[in-house]
Amino acid sequence: MRTVPGPADRVVVVGAGLAGLAAALHLAGRGREVTVLERDPGPGGRAGRVERDGYLLDTGPTVLTMPSILRDTFAAVGAQLTEELPLTRLDPAYVAQFADGSTLPVHSDADAMTEAVREFAGPAEAAGYTRLRDWLTKLYRAEFGRFVDANIDSPLGMLRPELARLVALGGFRRLDGQVGRFLSDERLKRVFTFQALYAGESPMRALALYAVISYMDTVGGVYFPTGGIAALPRALARVAADAGVKFEYGDAVHTLERRGTRVTAVRTASGGRYPCDAVVLTTELPESYRLLGRRPRRPVPLRAAPSALVVHAGGPARHPDVAHHTISFGHGWRSTFDELITQGRRMSDPSLLITRPTASEPGLAPSGRELYSVLAPVPNLDRGPADWAAESDAYAEEVLDVARARLLPGFEPEFTHVLGPAEWADRGLVAGTPFSYAHSFAQTGPFRPRNLPRGTDNAVLAGGATVPGVGVPTVLISGRLAADRITGGTR
Secondary structure, three states, X not given: OOOOOOXXXXXXXXXXXXXXXXXXXXXXXXXXXXXXXXXXOXXXXXXXXXXXXXEEEEOOOOOEEOHHHHHHHHHOOOOOHHHHOOEEEOOOOEEEEOOOOOEEEXXXXXXXXXXXXXXXXXXXXXXXXXXXXXXXXHHHHHHHHHHHOOOOOXXXXXXXXXXXXXXHOOOOOEHHHHXXXXXXXXXXXXXXXHHHHHHOOOOOOOEHHHHHHHHHHXXXXXXXXXXXXXXXXXXXXHHHHHOOOEEEEOOOEEXXXXXXXXXXXXXXXXXXXXXXXXXXXXXXXXXXXXXXXXOOOOOOOOOEOOEEEEEEEEEEOOOOOOOOXXXXXXXXXXXXXXXXXXXXXXXXXXXXXXXXXXXXXXXXXXXXXXXXXXXXEEXXXXXXXXXXXXXXXHHHHHHHHHHHHHOOOOOOOOEEEEEOHHHHHHOOOHHHOOOOEOOOHHHOHHHOOOOOOOOOXXXXXXXXXXXXXXXXXXXXXXHHHHHHHHHOOOO
């Protein structure tokens, strides 16, 4: 594994999102002097928080998996996850709702899920589920430690015995076809392949190795932290500060001072200057390349993942049986992905992720009130350049109408808070999407933008745009991989 040459005692981390916080904790735990610079008034990045009329909204991720990665991140400075951020395991992890009116609770417990599938689709599908679960587990074990949770310097670094195992398991075939080897019920296939959209691909095109995301959800389990997802970056920042990490908020990074091929200091817009031996950049990739003064050449331009419109809404508590997470599927499936990714159109028959965080923590809303977040995938601004600044509110009402018809009859919100491509773009997110670049084959593993960019000896990248990719667990891993590039690996 290549590492930053020369001294690396003082490190500046640009960005106090999850990747930057993870990098800071791992670096501090290895004895480095760390300063984190953040343009916002507090930590969180995309995992933000809005307080409105007594409601506490998570404006970023709503699904949390793989608590072992969180545990390792806190443990980097000797902190205990259970003491710093209590987690509740959601059971069911999701409820899947289908256009024919059927529903399926998705359990991470093997016996409970097998029985649920048997009741839902019969004994043959239940037997297929047990084989699918076994395949997901084998795929995860072959893939995760060597190809996700590790720095790889070049495609040649993929040539390991585990690669042959991945090939034998069908990891480089199409996700939809591989899951179809175990399940014939089209509704069940959706439950174990919709996660491809997290990777910016359709299940019909995504590599089967991205079934590892399904493993995280449906086998590893889904969790919810006390205080909501926004409590996660706050806890990480608090522990990092206790470990000696210095934080400077409310000032954006403007330039990098250089001496030859090394960054010697980071300057902020207000004129602050922070000398360093190494720098970790968690800014959006175009901004990172601007700061570095060099954009790597690629034979094919990077392709962004689809975006999302999210409607946060609060109102009277009239639907106490709605689960924490509901995946509401429309009739369309192949057509949905074709509209989003190929045609750059909004879904004509939308599938939605409806989250009710007050199902697990009523205190996130005033007494007698419920809080919902309704996520509808939409094209990114490169693929479907709509005037979202003018159209967001109208489409948000359409999305709420669909949610009312399927799950929340009679729900009339006291307020709505809408986030869509225009808002993501205002935050500087590439193509107006919070999901960064898609995980096509040409943008996966060693073909994804490198975290050790050429041309600067002591700069490292972290975040969803670089390795290993998008998602809370993988972004946290990216922070550790960046720290490994500076200090050398610890595993």
